[in-house]
Amino acid sequence: MSTVTRADPATPAGSAHAALRERRPLGDRSFQILALACGLLVLVILVLIAVSTSQQASSWFSAEGFKVFTNNWNPAANQFGALAFIYGTAITAVIALIMAVPVSIGIALLLTEVVPYRWSRPIVYVIDLLAVVPSVVWGLWGIIVFAPWIQHIYTSIASGVTGIPVLDSLFGAPTSGASFFTAGIILAFMITPIVTSLSREVIATVPQIDREGAYALGATRWEMIRGAVWPHSQGGVVGAVLLGLGRAMGETIAVALVIGSSATITSHLFAPGYNMAAVIANQFGEATGEFRAALMGIGVLLFAFTIIINIIARWVVERSARRKRGA
Amino acid sequence: MPVGRRQRVATVGVAAVATALGLAACSSSSSSTAASSSSSAASSASSSSSAKLSGTLNGSGSTFQTTFQETAISSFKSVQPNMTVNYGSGGSGKGRTDLSSGVVNYAGSDSTIPAAEEANFKGKTVLYFPVIIGPITLSYNLSGLSKPLQLSAPVIAGIFQGKITNWNNSAIAADNPGVTLPSTPITIVVRSDSSGTTQNFSLFLMTATPSTWTLGSSSTIKWPSTARAGNGNGGVASAIKSTPGAIGYVDYSDAKASGLTFASIKNKDGNYVAPSSASASAAADGVTISPTLTFHAVWGTGAQAYPITYQSWVLVYETQPNANDAAMLKAYIGYLLGPMQQMSGSLGYAPLPSSLDQMATAQLSKIAS
Amino acid sequence: MAAVAGQPQQLDLREPKGWRRTSNRIVTWLMVLAFVLVVIPLGFVLVTTVVKGASIISWQFLTSSIPPNVAPADIGGMGPAIVGTIEITALATIMAVPLGILGAIYLNEYGGKNWLAALIGFFSDVMTGVPSIIMGLFIFTIWVLHFGFSGFAGALALACLMLPIVIRSTYEMLRLVPNALREGSYALGATKARVTMTVVLPAALGGIVSGAMLAVARAVGETAPLLFTILIVTTVNKNPFSGANTSLPSQIFVNANSPFVGAQARGWGAALTLIVIAFVLMVVARFITARFSRFSR
Numbered sequence: 001m002s003t004v005t006r007a008d009p010a011t012p013a014g015s016a017h018a019a020l021r022e023r024r025p026l027g028d029r030s031f032q033i034l035a036l037a038c039g040l041l042v043l044v045i046l047v048l049i050a051v052s053t054s055q056q057a058s059s060w061f062s063a064e065g066f067k068v069f070t071n072n073w074n075p076a077a078n079q080f081g082a083l084a085f086i087y088g089t090a091i092t093a094v095i096a097l098i099m100a101v102p103v104s105i106g107i108a109l110l111l112t113e114v115v116p117y118r119w120s121r122p123i124v125y126v127i128d129l130l131a132v133v134p135s136v137v138w139g140l141w142g143i144i145v146f147a148p149w150i151q152h153i154y155t156s157i158a159s160g161v162t163g164i165p166v167l168d169s170l171f172g173a174p175t176s177g178a179s180f181f182t183a184g185i186i187l188a189f190m191i192t193p194i195v196t197s198l199s200r201e202v203i204a205t206v207p208q209i210d211r212e213g214a215y216a217l218g219a220t221r222w223e224m225i226r227g228a229v230w231p232h233s234q235g236g237v238v239g240a241v242l243l244g245l246g247r248a249m250g251e252t253i254a255v256a257l258v259i260g261s262s263a264t265i266t267s268h269l270f271a272p273g274y275n276m277a278a279v280i281a282n283q284f285g286e287a288t289g290e291f292r293a294a295l296m297g298i299g300v301l302l303f304a305f306t307i308i309i310n311i312i313a314r315w316v317v318e319r320s321a322r323r324k325r326g327a
Numbered sequence: 328m329p330v331g332r333r334q335r336v337a338t339v340g341v342a343a344v345a346t347a348l349g350l351a352a353c354s355s356s357s358s359s360t361a362a363s364s365s366s367s368a369a370s371s372a373s374s375s376s377s378a379k380l381s382g383t384l385n386g387s388g389s390t391f392q393t394t395f396q397e398t399a400i401s402s403f404k405s406v407q408p409n410m411t412v413n414y415g416s417g418g419s420g421k422g423r424t425d426l427s428s429g430v431v432n433y434a435g436s437d438s439t440i441p442a443a444e445e446a447n448f449k450g451k452t453v454l455y456f457p458v459i460i461g462p463i464t465l466s467y468n469l470s471g472l473s474k475p476l477q478l479s480a481p482v483i484a485g486i487f488q489g490k491i492t493n494w495n496n497s498a499i500a501a502d503n504p505g506v507t508l509p510s511t512p513i514t515i516v517v518r519s520d521s522s523g524t525t526q527n528f529s530l531f532l533m534t535a536t537p538s539t540w541t542l543g544s545s546s547t548i549k550w551p552s553t554a555r556a557g558n559g560n561g562g563v564a565s566a567i568k569s570t571p572g573a574i575g576y577v578d579y580s581d582a583k584a585s586g587l588t589f590a591s592i593k594n595k596d597g598n599y600v601a602p603s604s605a606s607a608s609a610a611a612d613g614v615t616i617s618p619t620l621t622f623h624a625v626w627g628t629g630a631q632a633y634p635i636t637y638q639s640w641v642l643v644y645e646t647q648p649n650a651n652d653a654a655m656l657k658a659y660i661g662y663l664l665g666p667m668q669q670m671s672g673s674l675g676y677a678p679l680p681s682s683l684d685q686m687a688t689a690q691l692s693k694i695a696s
Numbered sequence: 697m698a699a700v701a702g703q704p705q706q707l708d709l710r711e712p713k714g715w716r717r718t719s720n721r722i723v724t725w726l727m728v729l730a731f732v733l734v735v736i737p738l739g740f741v742l743v744t745t746v747v748k749g750a751s752i753i754s755w756q757f758l759t760s761s762i763p764p765n766v767a768p769a770d771i772g773g774m775g776p777a778i779v780g781t782i783e784i785t786a787l788a789t790i791m792a793v794p795l796g797i798l799g800a801i802y803l804n805e806y807g808g809k810n811w812l813a814a815l816i817g818f819f820s821d822v823m824t825g826v827p828s829i830i831m832g833l834f835i836f837t838i839w840v841l842h843f844g845f846s847g848f849a850g851a852l853a854l855a856c857l858m859l860p861i862v863i864r865s866t867y868e869m870l871r872l873v874p875n876a877l878r879e880g881s882y883a884l885g886a887t888k889a890r891v892t893m894t895v896v897l898p899a900a901l902g903g904i905v906s907g908a909m910l911a912v913a914r915a916v917g918e919t920a921p922l923l924f925t926i927l928i929v930t931t932v933n934k935n936p937f938s939g940a941n942t943s944l945p946s947q948i949f950v951n952a953n954s955p956f957v958g959a960q961a962r963g964w965g966a967a968l969t970l971i972v973i974a975f976v977l978m979v980v981a982r983f984i985t986a987r988f989s990r991f992s993r
Contacts, residue, residue, distance in 0.1 A: 024887065031889035035802035038795045039816045042823055042863065045856055049830060052837040075521075076545040106730030114727060123731065128982075130738050132974045134917025136945040137967045140952045141741045144960060148569040174553045176514060177569060189737050220712050220720035243825060250827025252920040253945075257952055261519035261556030272555040277829055277920075282558055284833075284924055286421030286521045288428075288447055299833045303826065310825035314818060385929070385940060397764030397930075413929035413940060430845060430927065557953065561765070564955035584766050585955035674766075 057297035073263045080294035084263040088275035093248040095184025104195035112203045131193035139257030147177030154270040175270040178260035187248045195244040202236030235320025242313035252277040276302045381409035388422015388435030390559035391578045420521025434642040437523020452645040460611045461676040462602030463635040464582045464589035467574040479593035480535035489551030516566045516575030519556030521546040527637035528576045531625040580675030594634040606633035607677035653696040749968025762930040769961035776932035777947040783936040787851035796862025804870040823860040831856045832921035845927040847936030853921035858911040865907025869900040872991040902988030909981035913974045919945040
């Protein structure tokens with residue numbers, strides 16, 4: 001949140017809580033306490049999430065210790081090493097970012113630099129429409145329409161790269177419509193709105209005078225973007241990308257439907273895989289005992305990763321906003 | 328109009344529209360009727376008690392039973408209109424989990440409670456009511472074959488352990504003399520959830536070809552890393568349908584309804600038998616039934632028996648928390664064992680052998696509160 | 697730009713030539729391409745959903761009960777799912793919106809610059825990024841394990857999801873209300889609570905309502921928090937406080953895994969219904985912002 005606040009005439013700056021100690025009407029004081037309680041609810045919920053899920057997962061952590069980070073997932077034999085899922089989350093998120101970030105920044109620049117204001121409204125509506133499509137509809141379309149269609153493309157690519165050293169291990173067989181790469185593509189569609197809108201906000205705060213200065217020196221639009229816009233906004237855009245990363249890691253339902261449900265670590269991006277959020281969604285209903293604790297533990301890890309990435313992202317955005325204001 | 332009033336009108340308007348929508352949906356769905364008129368045959372037969380019961384029964388579990396349960400639920404509405412029955416599929420493992428945690432009144436499970444899960448039931452007696460028998464098909468997606476595929480147990484074991492990777496492998500050709508097989512790579516499709524179908528399929532492989540099958544028999548198997556998994560029998564069927572070169576194990580009822588082609592499997596007597604209601608009944612005829620009504624129908628004897636025939640039970644606690652639950656369960660399970668057995672064939676299952684049906688119906692009296 | 701010492705500079709007013717111009721053109725077209733790349737899949741999804749869903753949607757579809765999955769497409773419908781969605785989302789909204797508004801009031805009116813408000817504000821933003829499935833696991837742990845599955849449990853999970861969104865959007869709206877309004881009220885002797893409730897909130901109401909509607913649009917489409925809290929069933933349950941329930945996104949999830957043509961067709965119908973609901977909420981929210989918010993940036 002922005003740190004710009006208004007001076008509050010009823011209570012001198014910084015003494016909001018001192019006001020509680022003064023003699024004020026009971027209704028006024030209780031309203032303030034109520035509002036404070038609702039605000040604290042956010043922190044309370046976050047702490048409760050961390051505590052309750054870790055508690056449920058404790059038997060997994062204690063039974064496996066550091067083996068939770070091994071690639072050894074075999075519920076029938078009571079083995080619950082979760083590395084395959086961490087790998088899957090990382091890979092699908094990276095694929096999604098590689099595709100979504102250039103596109104999102106491109107659209108953000110299009111909206112702020114190229115397109116006149118009248119034409120920007122329809123484009124913004126299209127981006128909003130992209131954001132409003134629910135995750136489960138992406139998954140439905142993905143598994144019924146997209147996956148069978150793209151499987152043909154995967155097979156052609158795989159047969160085309162057989163034998164070529166690096167490309168074969170990335171894009172070679174086995175291929176499946178439901179795979180890491182398909183999940184990555186669908187995730188890219190889903191994170192584009194958030195990265196675009198946040199980048200656009202950041203880029204829009206670049207002072208107009210810098211842009212005009214660059215144009216005055218005879219720069220083309222591209223040179224102006226490179227010289228005036230980018231240095232100002234790169235911090236904020238990095239923050240936006242990190243937020244997109246957090247969203248890509250946590251997106252569950254669409255991924256659960258199109259990822260192929262195979263707990264394996266492989267370099268073949270067209271092969272079926274699995275991912276932390278997807279395994280919880282697919283397997284939690286039937287799990288008991290240590291299996292359930294393991295899935296809870298994977299949830300705890302996912303929570304920890306996304307919280308850390310979100311904290312870094314928000315801090316980066318805030319820091320670049322602050323620097324810009326001071327500049 | 329001053330701005331404040333406009334805002335108030337907007338909020339009230341939005342609220343009114345939302346309430347109207349909600350009321351409309353609530354009132355019209357309460358008078359909706361299930362339109363499955365095809366099940367009128369089962370609803371006409373009247374079974375045991377004509378006493379009108381009311382309440383809700385919840386069940387979950389085996390996806391093998393899903394079509395059976397869903398059809399029974401909608402036609403049972405005409406027998407007991409004030410009772411609501413819900414069945415949520417999720418796999419046999421989920422059914423047993425839900426029953427042990429008290430979330431459902433009955434579970435659908437294709438396998439008996441494994442030793443590892445016994446402790447969850449805290450010593451309470453669970454009754455097994457067999458309700459359906461049916462084949463597990465090996466469904467595949469391969470075009471241009473002159474005859475339906477034939478497979479034997481060692482070949483299936485090779486395919487599902489990742490040792491046989493192409494359709495024109497010599498082992499598959501040996502089972503299919505005279506058929507030209509394409510060189511397409513094989514994609515195996517398996518279950519991602521804890522499944523009784525998996526357990527029975529792997530039991531078949533373990534019993535029929537113990538030397539080649541090394542992955543054991545359980546509700547979840549550590550399949551080769553190239554396997555693609557689907558959720559429930561339906562998910563596997565979807566995956567096979569949309570992937571050329573795929574092969575997977577799906578129960579007959581779902582495979583038939585999805586329009587899949589399936590292979591004929593070599594049985595114990597050496598004949599290649601296609602899955603059907605008749606070949607499943609043939610397999611069920613020779614089974615040994617334990618006093619608790621549990622049995623295994625895989626790899627049975629019989630010239631026309633389908634070797635991968637399996638069964639599914641409804642599991643309930645012997646002691647119910649109250650008399651109404653006990654009465655509702657007796658009525659519903661009695662319906663499954665009675666009029667629904669006549670419908671099994673048309674749904675893709677085989678009806679229970681009559682001796683087994685009688686034993687199960689007799690066990691109904693054990694449910695008490 | 698040649699500059700000779702002592703003479704006034706010659707400004708070169710010609711257009712950029714050669715590589716500079718070409719690179720500028722390329723980049724502009726790349727940006728347009730980016731937009732096209734986004735429109736294509738969106739178009740595909742929407743067109744597919746509309747085409748496949750419209751053929752099955754009818755009043756009967758919206759009100760009939762959910763048939764067995766094998767049933768052909770013209771039988772049954774998604775009535776219980778629509779009822780469930782309305783029940784659960786309404787409960788979640790009733791819980792999340794007032795609490796969110798009060799929280800934002802604390803942040804803007806009482807918190808000021810103090811460390812607690814900054815902390816709450818920061819973590820409220822962070823909370824919007826928590827995956828929705830974690831909310832489901834959380835409510836499963838603290839509620840479902842003790843009180844069983846119910847529509848209310850699902851509503852709790854959705855409310856946790858909506859709360860930070862409502863706080864954020866309400867806070868932004870409250871900030872825009874000019875201080876002069878508050879000062880005028882104080883000058884007349886009103887207490888702070890009274891000022892907030894009778895002056896500030898009504899002034900920001902348009903924006904608050906639209907922000908709440910966007911949060912509802914997000915909640916309506918969520919499946920993951922409901923997976924472990926409502927035990928997806930197919931019958932209608934008018935009582936959201938006890939017993940299993942269902943919702944549109946949950947049914948779509950179940951039907952997506954089904955190979956039966958009828959079940960998939962019903963899934964598309966439900967998807968179209970869901971998109972229409974979310975879209976209508978979004979459009980109305982934008983309309984309210986455009987027409988009814990008094991103050992904007």
